[in-house]
Amino acid sequence: xxxxxFRQDPEVLRHDGRAQFPRAPLTLLIAALLALFLxxxxxxxxxxxxxxxxxxxxRSLAEPVVIDALSLSLVTATVxxxxxxxxxxxxxxxxxxxxxxxxALVDTLTDLPIVLPPAVAGIALLMAFGRRxxxxxxxxxxxxxxxxxxxxxxxxxVFVASPFYxxxxxxxxxxxxxxxxxxxxxxxxxxxxxALRITIPLAWSGLVSGAILSFARALxxxxxxxxxxxxxxxxxxxxxxxxxxxxxxxxSAAISLAIILVVISFAVIAxxxxxxxxxx
Amino acid sequence: xxxxxxxxxxxxxxxxxTLSVQCGETLVLIGExxxxxxxxxxxxxxxxxxxxxxxxxxxxxxxxxxKKIDVPAESRKxxxxxxxxxxxxxxxxxxxxxxxxxxxxxSRSEIADAVGEQLAAMHLSDLADVNVGRLSxxxxxxxxxxxxxxxxxxxxxxxxPLAAVDMRAQTAMRKELRDxxxxxxxxxxxxxxxxxxxxxxxxxLCLIEEGRVVADGAPEEVLAMRDNGFIANFAGPGxxxxxxxxxxxxxxxxxxxxxxxx
Numbered sequence: 001x002x003x004x005x006f007r008q009d010p011e012v013l014r015h016d017g018r019a020q021f022p023r024a025p026l027t028l029l030i031a032a033l034l035a036l037f038l039x040x041x042x043x044x045x046x047x048x049x050x051x052x053x054x055x056x057x058x059r060s061l062a063e064p065v066v067i068d069a070l071s072l073s074l075v076t077a078t079v080x081x082x083x084x085x086x087x088x089x090x091x092x093x094x095x096x097x098x099x100x101x102x103x104a105l106v107d108t109l110t111d112l113p114i115v116l117p118p119a120v121a122g123i124a125l126l127m128a129f130g131r132r133x134x135x136x137x138x139x140x141x142x143x144x145x146x147x148x149x150x151x152x153x154x155x156x157x158v159f160v161a162s163p164f165y166x167x168x169x170x171x172x173x174x175x176x177x178x179x180x181x182x183x184x185x186x187x188x189x190x191x192x193x194x195a196l197r198i199t200i201p202l203a204w205s206g207l208v209s210g211a212i213l214s215f216a217r218a219l220x221x222x223x224x225x226x227x228x229x230x231x232x233x234x235x236x237x238x239x240x241x242x243x244x245x246x247x248x249x250x251x252s253a254a255i256s257l258a259i260i261l262v263v264i265s266f267a268v269i270a271x272x273x274x275x276x277x278x279x280x
Numbered sequence: 281x282x283x284x285x286x287x288x289x290x291x292x293x294x295x296x297x298t299l300s301v302q303c304g305e306t307l308v309l310i311g312e313x314x315x316x317x318x319x320x321x322x323x324x325x326x327x328x329x330x331x332x333x334x335x336x337x338x339x340x341x342x343x344x345x346x347k348k349i350d351v352p353a354e355s356r357k358x359x360x361x362x363x364x365x366x367x368x369x370x371x372x373x374x375x376x377x378x379x380x381x382x383x384x385x386x387s388r389s390e391i392a393d394a395v396g397e398q399l400a401a402m403h404l405s406d407l408a409d410v411n412v413g414r415l416s417x418x419x420x421x422x423x424x425x426x427x428x429x430x431x432x433x434x435x436x437x438x439x440x441p442l443a444a445v446d447m448r449a450q451t452a453m454r455k456e457l458r459d460x461x462x463x464x465x466x467x468x469x470x471x472x473x474x475x476x477x478x479x480x481x482x483x484x485l486c487l488i489e490e491g492r493v494v495a496d497g498a499p500e501e502v503l504a505m506r507d508n509g510f511i512a513n514f515a516g517p518g519x520x521x522x523x524x525x526x527x528x529x530x531x532x533x534x535x536x537x538x539x540x541x542x
Contacts, residue, residue, distance in 0.1 A: 184379065186359070190352075
């Protein structure tokens with residue numbers, strides 16, 4: 001690499017010739033738009049907290065429907081995130097580092113669930129793994145049925161949440177300077193050792209924030225789940241589904257669940273920001 | 281002895297290099313930026329693969345397209361110092377030096393001994409637990425050298441070993457580097473842009489232009505080729521008679537490519 005001679009060009013540094021436009025009205029307009037938008041986002045969230053008393057909130061937390069949904073959601077989202085990380089990490093690493101025919105296609109396919117409407121994902125999964133589905137009919141022969149079980153909840157979550165991790169992981173791997181990998185190779189590290197001891201540790205913060213985003217998406221999954229897994233309390237009724245169901249009868253249970261999800265969402269944003277900032 | 285014949289299509293030209301380095305000998309590669317000097321090192325250490333050719337270390341073939349041999353980089357036992365040193369930023373000084381030994385499944389106590397010894401030899405013992413991000417250029421250079429030498433490599437490849445060391449420390453570092461290379465008694469190739477590196481480290485000088493060796497010989501011989509534009513600029517003004525002129529103050533007004541020495 002060559003150092004570029006630093007040239008100070010007086011033309012570039014001089015900016016004082018421009019006329020000053022009146023700034024105040026513009027600033028006021030932008031401030032007003034900003035305030036309006038922030039209000040639009042925060043007001044609904046704040047309303048959740050205003051519509052329920054702390055007593056009612058804690059009373060609802062003891063409701064079986066709330067407890068079931070909360071525990072099912074946490075378990076399934078954790079499992080699906082683990083599956084996404086397990087399959088997504090090698091895929092992201094290979095796509096970041098190796099050029100092979102069809103790589104662009106693989107990238108497109110892994111991104112597909114982001115743009116696919118969840119309802120489409122739900123019916124697609126049903127057509128594949130339902131009892132009469134393309135794959136499901138053979139599984140049915142062995143007495144295995146996936147649709148409308150907890151496994152279906154997890155599959156739906158993996159389907160919709162995987163791109164969030166894979167995209168982030170690939171970008172993080174690409175950001176790791178290959179020089180470190182080359183140096184490790186010359187020091188005797190096999191490609192596997194390079195991946196485990198150099199590339200993954202250096203991409204770590206990106207991988208963690210990708211996993212967190214993927215977890216958050218899995219936790220919020222609704223459309224594909226209700227179509228492919230159904231809405232059975234304790235088995236397939238995750239928090240978003242429970243909110244939808246309880247809203248028609250027990251509004252405070254629905255609000256309580258919603259508040260829990262809001263808190264988790266904030267925690268996710270905070271976690272991702274802390275992790276990415278520490279490595280910036 | 282290291283013998284290299286390597287051909288590889290680069291973006292702008294075909295690199296076609298033949299050179300050899302004896303044990304205990306230091307070959308200095310000079311040439312314009314982009315002439316292919318670092319590529320030669322990468323081909324030898326196995327980071328890049330030649331399209332054709334043969335690379336052998338004594339009797340041991342590292343690469344041969346005829347015999348279909350391509351020893352992977354991790355098995356070549358070559359110490360390769362990168363220009364930016366490529367110290368692993370998520371590890372301490374000691375962890376960096378221990379990395380290669382861990383890859384070789386050396387026992388923990390042996391690693392501790394070897395690393396401690398190497399750090400002491402490089403005057404780095406006090407910095408063992410410091411993260412490499414906090415080191416100066418000279419310290420980084422020593423860590424990189426320690427990391428390579430602790431493995432007893434069969435060849436040493438140094439890409440601009442002193443480029444990131446500040447000017448005042450360079451003289452001392454250059455002498456230290458020369459001693460370490462002499463003591464190692466292995467073939468050594470140094471890529472450099474500075475005349476002092478070439479004169480003080482090199483037993484032999486090799487000029488590369490557009491992927492080809494255009495001069496190879498004793499430093500005085502090569503530097504006497506004043507009709508070559510690069511040499512004329514590199515060796516500085518005046519006849520060269522063993523007197524060590526200042527590092528080439530590349531002519532900025534003409535946009536000389538090797539202005540990095542400043």
